[in-house]
Amino acid sequence: MATTQSQPDLTAAPQPTTTPAPPAASGRRTGRWIDDWRPEDTDFWEGGGRQVARRNLVWSIFAEHLGFSVWLIWSVSSAFLLAQGFTFTPQQLFFLVALPNLVGSLLRLPYTFAVPAFGGRNWTIASAALLLVPTIGFAVAVGDPSTPYWVFCLIAATAGFGGGNFASSMANINFFYPTAKKGAALGLNAAGGNLGVSLIQFFLPVVVGGAGIFGLVKASGGGIHLERAGWLYAGLAVVATLAAYLFMDNLGTAKSSPREQLKVVTQRHTWVMSVLYIGTFGSFIGYSAAMPLLIKLNFWVPEPAPLGTGIYFAYYAFLGALVGSLTRPFGGWLADRWGGARVTLAAFTGMIVFTLGVLATLLQLTPNPTADPAIAADNQSLFPVFLGFFLLVFASTGIGNGSTYKMIPAIWRAGAVATTEAGTPERSRALLTSTRQASSALGVIGAVGAIGGFLIPLAFSSPWVESPLQATQGAFVVFTGYYVVCAIVVWAVYLRRGRSAVGRVEV
Structure with missing residues (x-):
């Protein structure tokens, strides 16, 4: 018989104990389950619920952090492929870093539905184990210079498993x-995952034998060995799988039918928030994936070896993702204090201003052919300005990511409050339904928003534009226009007077 873990009274016993599953519940259940979960009950929360939630949050962050690292492993490794003997064009490399983002965005919806279907703990075990596919595949492929490009694309696509973990x-x-x-x-959960992007870009150059950590670590005399990163993260995937098995719980209250979950796609706020999340998270993940190549193509040339001329991309590629990750929980905190809509509008305003700053810097660059160290040296003087504005863009995306994810459950809760009487059973049922629908909406919105991470590297590659620098400049013009649209949408739907009943409730 299957077993279940129940916790009828967290005030008396904060740590769950395993008991035999009742016959009615044993049909779909395996592993640790908590059936009595009432976080809105203050006594319940303070009497033990907080500790259980915090334990699950910690291990959720670890698994999601690993997922993001695997998702973005191609973002920095692609810049090393030429050094390892592969002959790919800039367009091919940008597509390689974009492909995991596409697959990851498409997987976010089914990954969201998997939580009520299988249990949060059970699905964390499965999703962490799936990371063995892209990590082992990566290690095998990069170790053989004869591996064809289409095989790289296939393996890069499986890295999208890590992107699905977020939802x-x-x-x-x-x-x-x-x-x-x-x-x-x-915000903390997302930031812990987002930091995986920064850390893979920070440590991978060192792990594979390249120079890193601002030059404190020198390049290995034995050359680049990208396969080391694949084997390292395969080992960490095993650790995440075991940690979820040992320390996480399933919630019996986290359940809904696929039909109930899919109702959110018919609601206007789902698509409004999706548009906004393309601007915040899509920008964060797209810029993170493209930043190493942007620096390499515009500010660095490989001569003279080993570090070339200009700005060595591995020294700075991780900074954008780091800043965006660290500001995400700050955005959530600001949204708790001032309201998600206000903070989101401020974030888009910052993205508009700072993206224009990046664009102004790019317009002063000279196209950087890889055979001309003199041009790289000329562009080098503009790099501090480029980096400064770009990091401010990342900071704005992080704040916007945190505030939009605060808005989503608040919007659905506001709808429940607006349509029911306080203190009634209908209000209680409506609030529970709103939590379930908000979780479904998080998956849909996260899936749509992550598509931005696919489109941004493609915009930078733009094979129809002859000059890579012109393609990059044109892309930032388009991005600025999109952020203006997003700012107008936030104001029109959630902040202006005379908006809908849900809009009038603070989100």
Whole structure:
């Protein structure tokens, strides 16, 4: 018989104990389950619920962090492929870093539905184990210079498994926390995952034998060995799988039918928030994936070896993702304090201003042919300005990511409050339904938003534009226009007077 883990009274016993599953519940259940979960009940929360939620949050962050690292492993490794003997064009490399983002965005919806279907703990075990596919595949492919490009594309696509982890992790943690603490909890969960982008870009150059950490680590005399990164992260995937098995829980209250979950796609706010999330998270993940190649193509040439002339991309590629990750929980905290819509509008305003700053710097660059060290040296003087504005863009995306994810559960809760009487059973049922629908919406919105991570590297490659620099400049013009549209949408739907009933409730 299957076993279940129940916790009828967290005030008396904060740590769950394993008991035999009742016959009615044993049909679909395996592993640790908690059936009595009432985070909005203050006594329940303070009497043990907080500790259980925090434990699940910690291990959720670890698994999601690993997923993001695997998702973006191609972002920095692609810049080393030429050094390892592969002959790919800039367009091929940009497509290689974009492909995992496309697959990851498409997987976010089914990954969200997997939480109520299988349990948050159970799905974390499965999704962490799936990371063995892209990591082992990466290690094998990069170790053989005869590996064809289409094989690289196939393996890069499987790295999208790591992108799907974000949606299931966020949906799961959303069920664990009370409304007043969702912004900070979801912000921490997302930031821990987002940091995986920065750390893979920070440590991979060192792990594979390249120079890194601002030059404190010198390049290995034995050359580049990208396969080391694949084997390292395969080992970490095993650790994440075991940690989820040992330390996480499933919530019996986190359940809904696929039909109920898919109702969110018929609601206007799902698509409004998707548009906004393309601007915030899509920008964060797209810029993170493209930044190493942007620096390499515009500010660095490989001569003279080993570090070439100009700005060595591995020294700075991780900074954007680091800044965007660290500011994400700050955005959630600001949204808890001032309202998600206000903070999101401020974030888009910052993105507009700072993207124009990046564009102004790019317009002063000289196209950087890889055979001319003199041009790289000329462009080098503009790099501090480029980097400064770009990091401010990343900071704005991080704040916007945190504030939009605060808005999503608040919008669905506001709808429940607006249509029911306080203190009634209908209000309680509506709030529970709103939590389930908000978790589904997080998956849909996260899936649509992540598509931006695919489109941004493609815009930078733009094979129809002759000059890579002109393609990059044109891309930033388009991005600025999109951020203006997003700012107008936030104001029109959630902040202006005379908006809808849900809009009038603070989000």
